[in-house]
Structures are given as C-alpha cells and as structure tokens.
Amino acid sequence: MIDIQNVSLWRGNAFLLKNVSWKVNAGEHWAILGLNGSGKTTLLNMINGYLFPSSGEVTVLGQRFGDYDLRELRKSIGWVSSALQERFYMAESAVDIVVSGKSAMIGLLTEPSEEDAAEANKLLDQLGCGSYAKRAYQTLSQGEKQKVLIARALMAKPQLLVLDEPCTGLDLFAREQLLTFIEALGRKPDAPVLLYVTHRTEEILPIFSHTILLKKGHVYEAGKTEAILSEKVLSSFFDEPVQVRKHQKRIWVTLADHRHQAED
Numbered sequence: 001m002i003d004i005q006n007v008s009l010w011r012g013n014a015f016l017l018k019n020v021s022w023k024v025n026a027g028e029h030w031a032i033l034g035l036n037g038s039g040k041t042t043l044l045n046m047i048n049g050y051l052f053p054s055s056g057e058v059t060v061l062g063q064r065f066g067d068y069d070l071r072e073l074r075k076s077i078g079w080v081s082s083a084l085q086e087r088f089y090m091a092e093s094a095v096d097i098v099v100s101g102k103s104a105m106i107g108l109l110t111e112p113s114e115e116d117a118a119e120a121n122k123l124l125d126q127l128g129c130g131s132y133a134k135r136a137y138q139t140l141s142q143g144e145k146q147k148v149l150i151a152r153a154l155m156a157k158p159q160l161l162v163l164d165e166p167c168t169g170l171d172l173f174a175r176e177q178l179l180t181f182i183e184a185l186g187r188k189p190d191a192p193v194l195l196y197v198t199h200r201t202e203e204i205l206p207i208f209s210h211t212i213l214l215k216k217g218h219v220y221e222a223g224k225t226e227a228i229l230s231e232k233v234l235s236s237f238f239d240e241p242v243q244v245r246k247h248q249k250r251i252w253v254t255l256a257d258h259r260h261q262a263e264d
C-alpha cells in the first residue's frame, strides 16, 4: 500500500525527514506516534503528494512518485484532520459535505443524486450523526464535525484512510465514542487501510496492528504495536523514564515515579 524508501526532505539546511523507510502492507492498520514537530504531518503530506521528497522513493497504492496523476491517486486516499475543517463552507449541511466527498471537491456544484444522498445519510447514521444530517456545519460541535468529516472521507470508498489527530478538541466521551467507531471501522473486512496519527498512546486501538515512532524527522522504530509500546522502547523514545499501564488493550503512559516524587 505504501513503500517509502530512504526518503529525506530538507528545507535550507534543515532536515524535515531523514532517511525514512517505511512499508505498509494491505490488511495492516498503522498508528504514527511522535511528539510535536517530529515530522508526522510532513510524512503524511508526502504520502498524499503535497510534498516531494528531496531524495528517495515514495510508492503509494502501487504508484511511484513522479509517475502518476496525483489527482487520481488522491481520490483513493481519505484524509481527516481538524485543520481541514476550516476549509469547508460553514453554512453547508452535514449531508451535503458528506456527498461532496465522492468527488473529492469542496462544496457541491449540483444537486446530489438520490443514490448519493442515501449513501451519505447511511454513513451519517452509522456514525451516529443521523439526527443532525441537515444541520449547517458551523452549528456542529467539534466531535460532530469530526465524524461528518470521517463520513465524507468514506463516501469516496478510499483504499487508504488517514486520520490525523482526529480526537483533538474532543471531550472524554466524544473521544471514546469516536474511537469505538474507528475500532469497528477497522475491523470490517472491506475497511480501508487506516493510518492514525497521534501523540497519545492511549488512542492506539487494538486494531492498529503496527506502530511507527517518529522522532526529529527519522524513524525511531517501527513494527508490531505490542513490541513498540513497551516501557523500555518508549522510555528510550521519549528520553525520559515512563511507566506503561495496559487497560482494555490500550496503553497509558505516565512519567515514571521518581519524577513525581521530585516535584512533590
């Protein structure tokens, strides 16, 4: 699905990505974990063809970078990020925003067909958004907006779905509701490959079989989530001793005890 070989990207003298190699196979779902500024968004922008590598090779959905029509490729990649929310027409209804995902355009130029409207309403129902399908986007809460954007991305039946920090700004309950939906989505036999970007380990759901750790523009470690999210690996990754607690097959990370004692 994705094959990144020895990719570097620099701006001036600074490396945004350095010697990144990463392979995502069909049937895997990946979490991308890294602190602020580690290069997560840069890496995603490269996968979606918004950034060109300075060196190395990027192959996405079997298409090698430089050899294909990016507009075509982007139709197969769903993208959900809170930054995207700002780009929508705020007065548009939730259902119209979902329908517009089919053509990967912002805004609808024509009345949606009955079939497309029915599909959009079905997706909104599945996400628990049926009751506000006709409401203007600007009147929705952050969590509601995020779910509408996921429904929009799914409308195009993507092969790859990128969820870029989808829980940003959500309260505890909205977050858990969204994560429950993502878990169910990832378990469907016809699910797109999911890439979930976060800096919080507890959002890495059991469906995310693999995790890549990004640090200062390079791949710190990548592999099976269970092996990656260990106390040893994470303490070394964060340059700080951390404690790891497993709860409902998810990993909660806290700073190790000695640090709290020092602060008391």
Ligand SMILES: Nc1ncnc2c1ncn2[C@@H]1O[C@H](COP(=O)(O)OP(=O)(O)OP(=O)(O)O)[C@@H](O)[C@H]1O
Pocket: 011, 014, 016, 034, 035, 036, 037, 038, 039, 040, 041, 042, 043, 199
């Ligand atoms: N055009 C640019 N020129 C110079 N530096 C850049 C440019 N774009 C991004 N950077 C830097 O590259 C680094 C990686 O940025 P990126 O946005 O990929 O990080 P991130 O892991 O997504 O962070 P966050 O979690 O805060 O969103 C940051 O230090 C950022 O300031």
